[in-house]
Amino acid sequence: MGDYCQICHKKLERDEIAIYLKLVNRGxxxxxCIPCLADYFKCSQxxxxxxxxxxxxxxCTLFG
Ligand SMILES: [Zn+2]
Known part of the structure; x- marks a missing residue:
């Protein structure tokens, strides 16, 4: 996979993609990435x- 964070352009781990799908938008x-997602939710990493x-x-089947 070649997915990068939309904000900081860091290469994403599989877990970071999975949690995004789970918490933000399944589709x-x-x-x-986790630091940017934490900012987005105004919560801690x-x-x-x-x-x-x-x-x-x-x-959860989204996680490997
Ligand atoms: Zn990021």
Whole structure:
């Protein structure tokens, strides 16, 4: 995959794409990295990391 953050143009990890799809828009074709997503939600990156962890533990199919 060659997906980059729409704001800072960082190369995205699979988890960053998955959490974006999960939290923002299931049909998105453009994504944000975790730091930019945290800004977007006005929350800490910690919150997003913990959401990723929860979703993985629940066996969410968006996460590898
Ligand atoms: Zn970014």
């Amino acid at each position: 998105a074709k453009e994504y944000l 910690e919150v997003i990391h913990s959401r990723i962890k929860d979703l993985k533990e629940m066996g």
